[in-house]
Amino acid sequence: MVKRLEIDQDLCVGHGNCVMTAEEYFEQGDDGIVQILQREVKPEDEELVAEAVKLCPASALRLVE
Amino acid sequence: MAHTSDKIPEHVPSDLVIDFDPVAGPEVRNFPPTSIVGFRDRYPVFYTPYGGGYWVLTRYADIKWAFESPEIFPQQGTLNESWSGRRHIPLRLNPPEHHMYRKMLMGLFSPRRLKAMEPMLRQSARDRIDEFKSRGECDLMQDYAMALPAATFCALVGVPLSDFETFHKLGKGLVYEGERITREEGPEAGRRYRAELMNRIESIVTDLIPAKRANQGDDVISYLLNATVNDRPVTDDEIANIVTLLFWAGTDSTAGMIGYVLSYLARHPDLRKRLVTDTSLIPKAADELIRYHAFHHIVRDVAKDVEIHGVTIKRGDRILLHTGGANHDPEAFADPETVDISRKVGGHVTFGAGIHRCLGAPVARLEVQVAIDELHAVIPDYRIADDRQIEYQFGQQKITTKHVPVVFNPVPA
Numbered sequence: 001m002v003k004r005l006e007i008d009q010d011l012c013v014g015h016g017n018c019v020m021t022a023e024e025y026f027e028q029g030d031d032g033i034v035q036i037l038q039r040e041v042k043p044e045d046e047e048l049v050a051e052a053v054k055l056c057p058a059s060a061l062r063l064v065e
Numbered sequence: 066m067a068h069t070s071d072k073i074p075e076h077v078p079s080d081l082v083i084d085f086d087p088v089a090g091p092e093v094r095n096f097p098p099t100s101i102v103g104f105r106d107r108y109p110v111f112y113t114p115y116g117g118g119y120w121v122l123t124r125y126a127d128i129k130w131a132f133e134s135p136e137i138f139p140q141q142g143t144l145n146e147s148w149s150g151r152r153h154i155p156l157r158l159n160p161p162e163h164h165m166y167r168k169m170l171m172g173l174f175s176p177r178r179l180k181a182m183e184p185m186l187r188q189s190a191r192d193r194i195d196e197f198k199s200r201g202e203c204d205l206m207q208d209y210a211m212a213l214p215a216a217t218f219c220a221l222v223g224v225p226l227s228d229f230e231t232f233h234k235l236g237k238g239l240v241y242e243g244e245r246i247t248r249e250e251g252p253e254a255g256r257r258y259r260a261e262l263m264n265r266i267e268s269i270v271t272d273l274i275p276a277k278r279a280n281q282g283d284d285v286i287s288y289l290l291n292a293t294v295n296d297r298p299v300t301d302d303e304i305a306n307i308v309t310l311l312f313w314a315g316t317d318s319t320a321g322m323i324g325y326v327l328s329y330l331a332r333h334p335d336l337r338k339r340l341v342t343d344t345s346l347i348p349k350a351a352d353e354l355i356r357y358h359a360f361h362h363i364v365r366d367v368a369k370d371v372e373i374h375g376v377t378i379k380r381g382d383r384i385l386l387h388t389g390g391a392n393h394d395p396e397a398f399a400d401p402e403t404v405d406i407s408r409k410v411g412g413h414v415t416f417g418a419g420i421h422r423c424l425g426a427p428v429a430r431l432e433v434q435v436a437i438d439e440l441h442a443v444i445p446d447y448r449i450a451d452d453r454q455i456e457y458q459f460g461q462q463k464i465t466t467k468h469v470p471v472v473f474n475p476v477p478a
Binding site: 011013014015016017020021028029030031032033051052055057058 | 167418
């Protein structure tokens, strides 16, 4: 089952840890709030993306089945 | 910091008390970012009696966990008085209050605003380089590194660069002179001195508000005048508070990092030449050098009793989170004492971690990149002057470079 990325943009405060960790999946918009570039996570990227989710200080990201 | 061994709490095991001065001890003077690495293997946590006493965590995993646990380790000033005596927004706030202020401020350093700041940063750098390029020598800290964050701050606040000297003197006083006074005259004297300076900075900022209210621009005061927190406008007090924090958090920290990075490049011509030949490498090099040179040791209060590696830390104690120690933990970064610009540095804690992670990190990173790029464009070859040394300055929670004396082939004016 491919895992999907979700973000709660209300919680996002633009730390940018996710962008620094897995830049193919995250990007900060003009206002600093993170946008998800690819919702579906490739199996070979799962570990990296999971790390990015874990690193979010605002707990704004989730990886769901 | 002053040694206060007479005040060691009873619950501190005597075999964990180490004579480590986090501000100016010999380990620090050797190379500030790695001052605690020698303790790590033997002591995952130890107690230092300096500065009123702190538990020092030595491992990346624990330091990161502490940053990310604000309910156990709230901001300084929650239980004990913070070193500046002020409740800075958003730094001294805890959840839930913290989140709304943080959210309000995040737009300040967005990618769009960074792009808008970049030309001014580059121009500042060039102006400074023009002043010393034909001398064949300069102090990269005093003559160059200070310039970029100063320009950034003045542009952010919308005041002419010539006003920066005033802020700069006050800021240095807060961090460095205040530390000296605390050491020599005691904590009360230090606190009074700092409070006085903080008042002066805040009143300078307060004086700027009416003009900005009448004539709004693209500056931070105008931004805050239009911002809301909890659906209400930001008060003038809050504006002065926040802008003062932007000042002392952002200017000498950034200048210090530029100083560290350039002093490394002065001593490592191989890497420097790579960056001159291929400027596209500068952003990654900057990030790795930022990891390597983490120089903050951040203090947190302890709100709940907690056990770390079998050691009981009690409510009312304080902990010291050494960002350089964390970044040099081989469990986090393989072969950490090597500068490897191709490594992944995500997760380093130079800018902290958790909800208070540095708001200005994107600006700081840009300033370091610009500092390298603009310098190398005019002076690609520089080295530490013979018979001279890099000097540090020892402050509350940060040890920065003070002098980076270099020589180079003079460039005709």
